[in-house]
Amino acid sequence: xxxxxxxxxxxxxxxxxxxxxxxxxxxxxxxxxxxxxxxxxxxxxxxxxxxxxxxxxxxxxxxxxxxxxxxxxxxxxxxxxxxxxxxxxxxxxxxxxxxxxxxxxxxxxxxxxxxxxxxxxxxxxxxxxxxxxxxxxxxxxxxxxxxxxxxxxxxxxxxxxxxxxxxxxxxxxxxxxxxxxxxxxxxxxxxxxxxxxxxxxxxxxxxxxxxxxxxxxxxxxxxxxxxxxxxxxxxxxxxxxxxxxxxxxxxxxxxxxxxxxxxxxxxxxxxxxxxxxxxxxxxxxxxxxxxxxxxxxxxxxxxxxxxxxxxxxxxxxxxxxxxxxxxxxxxxxxxxxxxxxxxxxxxxxxxxxxxxxxxxxxxxxxxxxxxxxxxxxxxxxxxxxxxxxxxxxxxxxxxxxxxxxxxxxxxxxxxxxxxxxxxxxxxxxxxxxxxxxxxxxxxxxxxxxxxxxxxxxxxxxxxxxxxxxxxxxxxxxxx
Numbered sequence: 001x002x003x004x005x006x007x008x009x010x011x012x013x014x015x016x017x018x019x020x021x022x023x024x025x026x027x028x029x030x031x032x033x034x035x036x037x038x039x040x041x042x043x044x045x046x047x048x049x050x051x052x053x054x055x056x057x058x059x060x061x062x063x064x065x066x067x068x069x070x071x072x073x074x075x076x077x078x079x080x081x082x083x084x085x086x087x088x089x090x091x092x093x094x095x096x097x098x099x100x101x102x103x104x105x106x107x108x109x110x111x112x113x114x115x116x117x118x119x120x121x122x123x124x125x126x127x128x129x130x131x132x133x134x135x136x137x138x139x140x141x142x143x144x145x146x147x148x149x150x151x152x153x154x155x156x157x158x159x160x161x162x163x164x165x166x167x168x169x170x171x172x173x174x175x176x177x178x179x180x181x182x183x184x185x186x187x188x189x190x191x192x193x194x195x196x197x198x199x200x201x202x203x204x205x206x207x208x209x210x211x212x213x214x215x216x217x218x219x220x221x222x223x224x225x226x227x228x229x230x231x232x233x234x235x236x237x238x239x240x241x242x243x244x245x246x247x248x249x250x251x252x253x254x255x256x257x258x259x260x261x262x263x264x265x266x267x268x269x270x271x272x273x274x275x276x277x278x279x280x281x282x283x284x285x286x287x288x289x290x291x292x293x294x295x296x297x298x299x300x301x302x303x304x305x306x307x308x309x310x311x312x313x314x315x316x317x318x319x320x321x322x323x324x325x326x327x328x329x330x331x332x333x334x335x336x337x338x339x340x341x342x343x344x345x346x347x348x349x350x351x352x353x354x355x356x357x358x359x360x361x362x363x364x365x366x367x368x369x370x371x372x373x374x375x376x377x378x379x380x381x382x383x384x385x386x387x388x389x390x391x392x393x394x395x396x397x398x399x400x401x402x403x404x405x406x407x408x409x410x411x412x413x414x415x416x417x418x419x420x421x422x423x424x425x426x427x428x429x430x431x432x433x434x435x436x437x438x439x440x441x442x443x444x445x446x447x448x449x450x451x452x453x454x455x456x457x458x459x460x461x462x463x464x465x466x467x468x469x470x471x472x473x474x475x476x477x478x479x
Contacts (some may be wrong), residue, residue, distance in 0.1 A: 013190040014183060015116040018161040021179045032171045037154065040164035043140055044105070044153035048138035053151050056111065056141040065272065066110075072107055108151040109140065114416045117148050134445075170381040200229045202408040204236050216244040253417055257304060268293045303434040307417065310441035317445050321470045322395060324387040327359070331366045332385065335374060343379040346370070350386035354470040361442045362467070365450075368435040369399040369463045376403035377460075393469045400455050409430040411452045413438040443467070 040389045046447045059065060106121040137155065139146035152257065156163060203220045210218035219240060222233045271290060309315045341345050355362070366385070373383040381402035390396050406414055418439045443450040448467040455462045 006191075006198050008192045008346075009194045010187065011065075013186055017183055017314050018187040024180060025175045028175055029168075029172060033168050036164040036167045036171075037129070037169075040154045043163065044155050047105075048150045048155060051107075051152060052138050052140045055150060056147055059141070059147055062411040064119045068109070071118040072118055078153065080192060098370065106151075106156040108156050110134065110149045110151070111139070111145060112148065115394070141202070148212060165238060173386040191415045200233055202234060207236065207240070211243065216240065249417075256417075261300065264297045264300075265292050268297075300434075303438060307434055307438050307441065310438065310445065317361055317446060319356050319358050319446065321354050321355055322357050322359050322362065323352060326396070327355075327362060328385040331363055331370055334367065335370050335386075338371075339374050339383070342374060342377070343381075344377045345376050345382040346374075346385065347382055348385050350388050350398075353387045353389060354467040355387075355395045355397070356470050357446050357448075361446060365439045365442045365465060366399065368439040369465075372435060373399050373401035373463075374401070377401045378403065389469070393471055394466050395469050397467060398462055400457070400460060402455070402458055402460045405454065405459045406452055406461045408454075414452055416449065 055068070058071075108119045108120075108122045109117040111117050124423070134149050137149035137151050139148075140150050141147035141206050184339065199459060200220065200223060206221045207218040217240075219237050222237065225228045268290060271286065272295070275282055275286060280286050287308045305459055331347045332348065336346060370383060370385070377383055383402075384398075384400045386398045386400070388396050388398070415436045440450050443465055446467060448465055450463065453462050453464060454460075
């Protein structure tokens with residue numbers, strides 16, 4: 001059977017309160033009973049001191065103890081008892097049970113030898129035990145040669161003092177009532193507190209269940225107070241927004257991938273049908289067109305696989321110290337034929353630095369950036385590769401072109417998948433819309449950051465990749 005957190009919290013609070021109350025009541029009763037016993041013994045000692053001369057006079061007047069037991073058993077108010085003064089002494093014991101109990105306190109008189117001379121409300125076994133406590137009794141008559149020894153109330157038995165019994169009973173009753181009230185108050189306050197505590201937790205649980213059903217727009221209300229619960233709600237909303245964005249990105253990615261694959265596939269299918277129907281002659285130009293279409297589809301599939309590996313974290317990087325001058329030279333050599341075909345010049349500018357990157361991955365990043373720059377640069381234009389120090393152990397690797405540039409409103413989404421700022425021109429140039437997304441993922445894996453800004457010379461775009469310098473290996477741009 002499922003047990004919620006609220007009942008468990010209530011039970012834990014009640015157990016904690018019960019444990020605390022148990023310790024408190026135990027200490028309270030222990031101290032109270034000890035103090036009541038001591039007070040009762042002092043009162044009974046004082047009563048015995050007042051009663052001893054009266055008993056001694058009784059013995060001297062009669063010359064024996066005859067009749068003393070009967071007199072003690074019939075006595076309603078022993079004379080000169082200190083606790084029976086004032087109004088209490090004038091009250092009739094028959095109308096007050098507590099007063100009658102006080103007047104009926106046990107009284108025990110032992111001889112010098114410890115024999116029982118007289119007793120009232122004393123068990124025989126108790127009388128025998130009292131023989132060992134003559135040192136604590138009040139002597140009757142001369143203290144040097146007493147006629148006997150007197151025990152009154154708690155001197156006979158610790159529980160024989162009615163005031164002590166009344167006080168202890170009252171204390172126990174008050175402690176019991178207080179404990180019950182505190183436990184009830186604890187249960188009520190705990191229920192209210194756990195309901196207040198569990199409400200945002202239930203809201204998060206319900207929202208999480210909704211997200212599990214595919215409702216990615218589920219959110220929870222963030223409490224106005226600043227505590228762990230509000231942080232949890234805010235964190236959940238942030239996570240939900242990220243999941244919603246990722247799900248939307250996934251859907252868009254699937255739709256875009258299907259669209260990108262459908263376009264060349266439709267062209268290839270149409271061309272094959274025309275060749276089969278004799279509309280096109282099966283010459284070398286048609287075969288070249290078919291091979292070009294298949295190459296484009298193969299390149300798109302390769303880009304999709306590369307991006308999938310990068311985003312899933314299955315691509316490892318092996319950073320090393322790389323000379324930016326040598327890196328630029330290799331990339332320029334690879335792209336010079338394509339640049340010459342478009343009449344674009346590639347130049348290297350700036351100082352030479354040593355970066356801490358994966359050489360192969362960094363070449364792939366520059367290849368994507370340089371390929372785009374050449375594609376969008378006008379005939380006779382130039383593309384510039386350069387590097388500069390950003391301070392604090394960072395190097396900025398830059399690729400700048402003289403193309404139409406990128407509007408500021410589009411600069412943040414230019415690294416998204418399948419984003420084309422000029423669809424017609426990009427398709428005609430053979431782009432898949434994945435190159436910059438791949439470049440951004442490669443830079444992220446190497447602990448860097450990529451951004452695009454306005455070209456420093458004329459119109460155009462300037463892509464800036466910030467990577468660690470050689471003397472700062474292993475540090476990411478997010479630190």
